[in-house]
Amino acid sequence: xxxxxxxxxxxxxxxxxxxxxxxxxxxxxxxxxxxxxxxxxxxxxxxxxxxxxxxxxxxxxxxxxxxxxxxxxxxxxxxxxxxxxxxxxxxxxxxxxxxxxxxxxxxxxxxxxxxxxxxxxxxxxxxxxxxxxxxxxxxxxxxxxxxxxxxxxxxxxxxxxxxxxxxxxxxxxxxxxxxxxxxxxxxxxxxxxxxxxxxxxxxxxxxxxxxxxxxxxxxxxxxxxxxxxxxxxxxxxxxxxxxxxxx
Amino acid sequence: xxxxxxxxxxxxxxxxxxxxxxxxxxxxxxxxxxxxxxxxxxxxxxxxxxxxxxxxxxxxxxxxxxxxxxxxxxxxxxxxxxxxxxxxxxxxxxxxxxxxxxxxxxxxxxxxxxxxxxxxxxxxxxxxxxxxxxxxxxxxxxxxxxxxxxxxxxxxxxxxxxxxxxxxxxxxxxxxxxxxxxxxxxxxxxxxxxxxxxxxxxxxxxxxxxxxxxxxxxxxxxxxxxxxxxxxxxxxxxxxxxxxxxxxxxxxxxxxxxxxxxxxxxxxxxxxxxxxxxxxxxxxxxxxxxxxxx
Ligand SMILES: Nc1ncnc2c1ncn2[C@@H]1O[C@H](COP(=O)(O)OP(=O)(O)OP(=O)(O)O)[C@@H](O)[C@H]1O
Ligand SMILES: [Mg+2]
Numbered sequence: 001x002x003x004x005x006x007x008x009x010x011x012x013x014x015x016x017x018x019x020x021x022x023x024x025x026x027x028x029x030x031x032x033x034x035x036x037x038x039x040x041x042x043x044x045x046x047x048x049x050x051x052x053x054x055x056x057x058x059x060x061x062x063x064x065x066x067x068x069x070x071x072x073x074x075x076x077x078x079x080x081x082x083x084x085x086x087x088x089x090x091x092x093x094x095x096x097x098x099x100x101x102x103x104x105x106x107x108x109x110x111x112x113x114x115x116x117x118x119x120x121x122x123x124x125x126x127x128x129x130x131x132x133x134x135x136x137x138x139x140x141x142x143x144x145x146x147x148x149x150x151x152x153x154x155x156x157x158x159x160x161x162x163x164x165x166x167x168x169x170x171x172x173x174x175x176x177x178x179x180x181x182x183x184x185x186x187x188x189x190x191x192x193x194x195x196x197x198x199x200x201x202x203x204x205x206x207x208x209x210x211x212x213x214x215x216x217x218x219x220x221x222x223x224x225x226x227x228x229x230x231x232x233x234x235x236x237x238x239x240x241x242x243x244x245x246x247x
Numbered sequence: 248x249x250x251x252x253x254x255x256x257x258x259x260x261x262x263x264x265x266x267x268x269x270x271x272x273x274x275x276x277x278x279x280x281x282x283x284x285x286x287x288x289x290x291x292x293x294x295x296x297x298x299x300x301x302x303x304x305x306x307x308x309x310x311x312x313x314x315x316x317x318x319x320x321x322x323x324x325x326x327x328x329x330x331x332x333x334x335x336x337x338x339x340x341x342x343x344x345x346x347x348x349x350x351x352x353x354x355x356x357x358x359x360x361x362x363x364x365x366x367x368x369x370x371x372x373x374x375x376x377x378x379x380x381x382x383x384x385x386x387x388x389x390x391x392x393x394x395x396x397x398x399x400x401x402x403x404x405x406x407x408x409x410x411x412x413x414x415x416x417x418x419x420x421x422x423x424x425x426x427x428x429x430x431x432x433x434x435x436x437x438x439x440x441x442x443x444x445x446x447x448x449x450x451x452x453x454x455x456x457x458x459x460x461x462x463x464x465x466x467x468x469x470x471x472x473x474x475x476x477x478x479x480x481x482x483x484x485x486x487x488x489x490x491x492x493x494x495x496x497x498x499x500x501x502x503x504x505x506x507x508x509x510x511x512x513x514x515x516x517x518x519x520x521x522x523x524x525x526x527x528x529x530x531x532x533x534x535x536x537x538x539x540x541x
Contacts, residue, residue: 053447055446055447078449078450078451079449081446081447082449085447086443086444086447088440088443092441092443092444093444094441094444095463096462096463096466105448105458106448106450109458110448110454111449151444154444154448155447158448
């Protein structure tokens with residue numbers, strides 16, 4: 001891990017109107033680090049990682065991602081987003097495009113690479129997520145697990161340096177969760193910087209370098225997984241873990 | 248038909264009896280009091296006339312009017328879709344000024360009577376445009392040439408070309424506001440996640456609109472646009488007020504010259520009905536087919 005953080009948030013606050021969604025949040029993520037964020041519903045996990053690629057604008061504090069300072073109205077937002085991929089809970093594939101076109105449109109229109117090269121990249125990453133045979137289908141013809149893997153491949157095709165995941169397996173049927181988690185574990189093994197919001201603690205144990213627990217807009221606990229799962233320092237975190245690990 | 252009669256109950260018979268009485272009364276008034284002489288046999292001749300000198304059939308005024316109405320409706324709806332898409336996109340713009348301008352246009356059209364709107368568009372916009380482009384002279388030159396059947400196929404009598412064009416412009420401007428609302432609804436029906444996904448792979452607002460939002464929105468917007476096209480055909484009768492020689496205008500002319508008030512208007516009504524009802528049946532069949540595929 002290099003010393004310069006690739007994501008650095010300092011004293012970040014976020015308001016939705018009067019609602020205080022992020023309260024004085026500070027966190028740094030280093031190159032190649034895998035961070036898993038958990039916490040109860042409404043604690044601001046999505047808000048936090050959506051700030052990282054400027055889908056939301058934080059209200060105060062400083063946020064620097066991959067050397068680019070993020071702020072409302074910044075001209076560098078598109079440059080930033082080309083370096084930060086995002087995988088959503090609801091997949092958000094483009095339903096009017098085939099799988100291959102879903103993967104090619106970003107590189108072609110945003111990075112302006114040639115069609116041939118975009119297709120080559122697309123097929124490479126489709127292989128990587130183990131569904132090369134689905135290239136010509138439309139998203140609606142795929143299972144949820146397959147759709148989410150296409151969504152991961154779509155982000156990978158942009159050759160991003162950071163990947164954000166917002167509960168990537170929460171919308172999936174149980175039997176499909178593992179096929180997506182497996183792909184994410186493989187991705188972690190390539191050394192990708194990842195920030196993952198998830199309640200899949202098995203996955204967290206396997207890949208996380210750092211665990212983050214959030215509650216009511218604050219980061220309550222930051223710890224390496226051994227310590228996080230065995231001896232969390234806050235009572236809140238202990239209760240939360242007890243709850244989700246019961247299942 | 249049989250089952251329809253079987254399903255009738257006594258209130259239905261009552262309603263039918265009242266309708267018959269009502270139309271009978273009108274018939275009686277026309278026949279008796281006004282001393283009206285029906286001359287239905289002349290109507291076909293005003294649809295397709297026979298030129299005895301040239302020994303050939305030709306499209307007479309009613310058919311000419313119908314053709315003009317159809318041409319104008321097609322061109323106006325193409326233009327209205329283009330303008331309406333721009334308006335609909337503007338209504339969803341991030342920029343407040345653009346959004347306000349589009350909104351103002353819509354509210355003006357919604358709250359001023361169509362007849363007034365038509366006159367305003369005619370005098371302030373289409374007349375100016377036609378004068379500026381000197382379309383009148385240009386089309387007269389074409390009208391003088393030989394062998395202009397292709398022009399006539401698309402625009403009818405070329406001497407009336409400027410009038411057709413101003414009819415198309417006025418009608419398109421008028422309908423674009425409603426098309427704009429349809430497009431706006433289509434754009435807003437696309438889930439937020441689609442825009443976020445587009446943005447998070449680094450697309451600009453324009454790219455997001457062009458490659459992700461509009462292609463999906465346009466597909467959803469086809470059925471309401473088809474209905475709007477039917478409305479446009481009906482609304483097109485209003486441009487007879489600015490002397491565009493379409494079906495309604497031609498009917499007024501026919502009535503003035505031949506005095507066949509009832510026959511002419513009933514025929515014209517039947518023309519509009521056949522075209523609009525036919526299209527509406529066609530569109531709903533196409534849509535059912537499309538849903539069947541999806
Ligand atoms: N666009 C918005 N406008 C207003 N309030 C919002 C908005 N988005 C989120 N919130 C509020 O901010 C708080 C944090 O939301 P967030 O989505 O970040 O929570 P979360 O930790 O991701 O929860 P979940 O596990 O349910 O996804 C919630 O109380 C939510 O109601
Ligand atoms: Mg969330």
